[in-house]
Amino acid sequence: MTVKIRFDKEVREYAKGEKVKDSLLKLTETALAEALENFHRRMIVLQGESMNKAKLAGILAGASAKVLSSLIDELIARKLRDESEGKVEVLYATDALGEGTFGRARYEEFRKHFDILAGENAELTKVTFKYTSDILGRTFDLLILDLSYDFSPNDLGRIIETVRGGGLIFVLTNPFEKWKNMWTGFHKNLVTPPYTIDDVKKRFNRRLIRKFEEHEGIYIVNAENQKLLKKPEKNKSQAKLPEREKIEIPEETRFPRELYELCLTNGQVEVLRNLEELIENDGMVVLTADRGRGKSVSVGIGVVGLALSSKRRRFRAVITAPELENVQSLFRFAKKSLEILGYKVKVVTEKNLIKELYAKGIGLRYYPPTQGYKKNADVYVLDEAAGIHVPILHKYLEKPKVIYSSTIHGYEGAGRGFSVKFLKKAKEKREFREIHLSVPIRYSSGDPIEKWLFDVLLLDAEPVPLTEEDYELIRKKEVYFEEPDLDDWFENDREDLKHFVGIYVLAHYRNRPSDVALLADAPHHEARVLRLKNGKIVCAIQIAKEGGIPKGVIEKMAKGYKPRGNIIPDMMVKHHYAKEFAKLKGYRVVRIATHPDAMDMGLGSKALELLIKEAEEKGYDWVGSGFGASEELIRFWIRNGFAVVHLSPSRNPVSGEYTAIVIKPISEKAKQIVKQANAEFRIRLLDWLGDTHRDLEPEIARWLFESPFGEAVDYPVHLTKTQIRRLEMFVGKVLTYDTVVDAVKPIVKLYFLDGWMRPYLDERQILLLIYRVLQAHTWEETAKFIDRTPLFTMIEVRDIIRGLWYYYKHIIKGFSS
Numbered sequence: 001m002t003v004k005i006r007f008d009k010e011v012r013e014y015a016k017g018e019k020v021k022d023s024l025l026k027l028t029e030t031a032l033a034e035a036l037e038n039f040h041r042r043m044i045v046l047q048g049e050s051m052n053k054a055k056l057a058g059i060l061a062g063a064s065a066k067v068l069s070s071l072i073d074e075l076i077a078r079k080l081r082d083e084s085e086g087k088v089e090v091l092y093a094t095d096a097l098g099e100g101t102f103g104r105a106r107y108e109e110f111r112k113h114f115d116i117l118a119g120e121n122a123e124l125t126k127v128t129f130k131y132t133s134d135i136l137g138r139t140f141d142l143l144i145l146d147l148s149y150d151f152s153p154n155d156l157g158r159i160i161e162t163v164r165g166g167g168l169i170f171v172l173t174n175p176f177e178k179w180k181n182m183w184t185g186f187h188k189n190l191v192t193p194p195y196t197i198d199d200v201k202k203r204f205n206r207r208l209i210r211k212f213e214e215h216e217g218i219y220i221v222n223a224e225n226q227k228l229l230k231k232p233e234k235n236k237s238q239a240k241l242p243e244r245e246k247i248e249i250p251e252e253t254r255f256p257r258e259l260y261e262l263c264l265t266n267g268q269v270e271v272l273r274n275l276e277e278l279i280e281n282d283g284m285v286v287l288t289a290d291r292g293r294g295k296s297v298s299v300g301i302g303v304v305g306l307a308l309s310s311k312r313r314r315f316r317a318v319i320t321a322p323e324l325e326n327v328q329s330l331f332r333f334a335k336k337s338l339e340i341l342g343y344k345v346k347v348v349t350e351k352n353l354i355k356e357l358y359a360k361g362i363g364l365r366y367y368p369p370t371q372g373y374k375k376n377a378d379v380y381v382l383d384e385a386a387g388i389h390v391p392i393l394h395k396y397l398e399k400p401k402v403i404y405s406s407t408i409h410g411y412e413g414a415g416r417g418f419s420v421k422f423l424k425k426a427k428e429k430r431e432f433r434e435i436h437l438s439v440p441i442r443y444s445s446g447d448p449i450e451k452w453l454f455d456v457l458l459l460d461a462e463p464v465p466l467t468e469e470d471y472e473l474i475r476k477k478e479v480y481f482e483e484p485d486l487d488d489w490f491e492n493d494r495e496d497l498k499h500f501v502g503i504y505v506l507a508h509y510r511n512r513p514s515d516v517a518l519l520a521d522a523p524h525h526e527a528r529v530l531r532l533k534n535g536k537i538v539c540a541i542q543i544a545k546e547g548g549i550p551k552g553v554i555e556k557m558a559k560g561y562k563p564r565g566n567i568i569p570d571m572m573v574k575h576h577y578a579k580e581f582a583k584l585k586g587y588r589v590v591r592i593a594t595h596p597d598a599m600d601m602g603l604g605s606k607a608l609e610l611l612i613k614e615a616e617e618k619g620y621d622w623v624g625s626g627f628g629a630s631e632e633l634i635r636f637w638i639r640n641g642f643a644v645v646h647l648s649p650s651r652n653p654v655s656g657e658y659t660a661i662v663i664k665p666i667s668e669k670a671k672q673i674v675k676q677a678n679a680e681f682r683i684r685l686l687d688w689l690g691d692t693h694r695d696l697e698p699e700i701a702r703w704l705f706e707s708p709f710g711e712a713v714d715y716p717v718h719l720t721k722t723q724i725r726r727l728e729m730f731v732g733k734v735l736t737y738d739t740v741v742d743a744v745k746p747i748v749k750l751y752f753l754d755g756w757m758r759p760y761l762d763e764r765q766i767l768l769l770i771y772r773v774l775q776a777h778t779w780e781e782t783a784k785f786i787d788r789t790p791l792f793t794m795i796e797v798r799d800i801i802r803g804l805w806y807y808y809k810h811i812i813k814g815f816s817s
Contacts, residue, residue: 217448
């Protein structure tokens with residue numbers, strides 16, 4: 001079917017009355033024709049000062065809605081949209097909608113014109129950037145995106161991707177020359193003492209403007225005089241609606257055929273075929289795709305298929321992802337699948353997001369990643385698995401039936417990082433089937449708006465490839481340290497920026513577009529790189545300059561005030577009462593990552609060494625960092641001379657890790673403060689392990705007690721004469737451990753507070769003391785932990801305590817030989 005895209009007389013008369021130039025209507029016709037012809041999206045940027053841009057957007061969106069409404073039946077017939085979506089869906093997104101706000105005034109101006117033209121042909125949804133999670137999983141034909149005052153890159157990524165192929169996006173902005181030099185609400189959130197708004201950069205806005213001008217499929221209009229600043233290549237008056245690829249459903253299926261008929265690509269059919277293998281057999285399926293390929297949709301349909309094919313009276317599915325918002329498409333299509341098959345579905349929501357689905361004999365429920373593996377279920381689904389920390393992913397490997405689903409490129413996470421860090425090791429533990437979806441569902445391949453979005457937000461950034469010659473340079477440590485010119489990187493779109501961000505995409509478990517904007521614009525954030533002799537970036541560091549806080553602000557901090565940024569000074573003031581530390585200046589390492597193909601070759605340690613050297617030369621007092629405490633990372637920082645000064649009281653709900661803060665002091669003043677803070681932390685940890693951190697992995701706790709200062713903590717231990725006698729009877733095999741715990745614990749505390757002269761214990765003995773004595777686990781739990789019998793475990797604990805007692809008894813207060 002070929003459709004002429006031309007607005008009717010009513011639209012043109014109305015537009016004429018509102019003084020809308022015919023050239024602008026023709027531009028919209030052309031953009032809509034191109035979008036429909038290719039099942040792509042097109043964007044019209046309206047830049048201007050006044051409400052005029054909202055009026056123009058209302059007229060153009062209303063006119064487009066009238067045309068699209070006449071095509072809906074044909075779009076549905078060609079499976080380019082869902083049967084249940086009989087109206088043109090329009091989204092208006094802005095920074096604020098409160099009474100008296102500029103955002104509200106612009107929205108009302110838009111609404112007035114849109115309602116007159118669109119009428120009942122379209123349904124309008126409004127949303128503020130703060131609540132963009134409310135629209136996840138929904139799809140729109142038209143988007144009016146008001147960027148006149150504020151936005152964050154995360155909002156941009158979410159909102160743009162809700163628009164389907166054949167749709168138009170109207171972007172309202174300030175005049176570009178003004179926008180290049182103005183601060184937004186996002187910028188105001190980057191201000192941290194001692195910086196002011198004048199110190200905030202505007203690199204990201206300038207990048208966004210430049211990308212508007214560079215990419216195809218984007219047309220730019222001066223909203224004041226309606227002059228076309230970026231014209232379309234050619235006016236196309238007709239659009240030929242494309243067809244979806246022909247879906248080939250197998251003749252024999254184990255899932256109901258109605259579920260296969262929901263598939264829009266053959267890739268989705270393949271997913272269902274593979275999930276059918278889990279009906280009778282245990283197994284693991286891994287699904288990867290770029291954004292918009294129907295990955296979550298396929299899993300939602302497939303889980304229902306598994307539920308209906310199960311022989312169990314009650315089928316339970318655990319659904320997990322970094323955030324509840326990540327699984328909304330999965331839940332929506334699971335619900336749709338059940339309803340198509342005649343089931344009555346009960347939905348449980350949380351903040352307007354689906355959290356649980358129930359039908360007769362079927363239950364799907366979302367749990368945070370750190371809780372899901374503890375639940376009993378028939379199948380476990382991990383969506384956006386790249387955003388879940390690797391140790392947590394491994395917890396689910398033990399489950400009989402498990403489905404991992406991960407985005408390769410997108411703000412949710414990094415698929416290759418998921419592959420490099422998790423799948424490589426997973427293959428050693430069990431076999432699995434891996435499926436990759438490549439055909440977009442929301443729009444056709446080659447969509448120019450997707451290309452623009454991936455480029456502007458660096459969603460597809462990857463590190464520079466390494467050759468054998470590069471590895472030789474790495475082995476020889478022929479590298480140099482550099483502070484890159486971020487103005488040059490962002491203004492001139494250097495490949496180094498993509499290589500820098502690409503290292504984070506593959507090395508870290510979670511990346512968001514706003515991380516790039518933070519690097520670009522935050523006054524206290526800077527980049528450092530470790531380059532090979534030939535210039536290739538092999539280690540990326542993002543630092544935040546902290547400290548140097550005015551006295552008045554420090555006093556407020558001591559009373560509870562939390563300044564933006566300054567994470568380490570704030571912690572030192574609140575948890576160690578070290579007000580003097582807040583005056584000192586330091587580097588906080590926000591991120592440090594090595595090229596994924598050059599891990600474990602000493603590059604991270606070399607980069608830290610050179611960063612510390614730079615900080616010292618520039619007169620800074622300390623270098624520190626905060627991170628999720630894994631055994632690997634704690635060991636890395638400790639071995640590079642950093643002291644642990646804090647551990648969060650609760651685990652991160654996504655990574656499942658406690659957050660540790662480490663500092664390497666440089667100046668003498670910092671050394672005094674950090675040394676005392678490290679000693680205090682070790683004293684606290686002794687008791688925290690039996691309470692707050694009783695579930696902390698002993699392998700991590702063991703490294704938290706290590707100190708770069710090498711000195712024993714001044715912490716006198718006193719035992720009464722009776723305690724001493726009972727302790728002697730314990731090591732002499734007269735009394736049992738459970739009757740002398742009060743006397744044993746002080747001796748164990750002495751050991752962990754000792755310095756470089758403490759007696760030697762091997763790794764297993766150290767972990768045994770932490771697990772049984774400090775964390776007070778039962779004999780049965782401890783025996784299982786060290787893979788021995790309870791009796792053997794009791795004997796070994798007695799032997800260890802005997803050695804420690806003979807070593808320390810001469811310095812114990814209360815002891816007399």
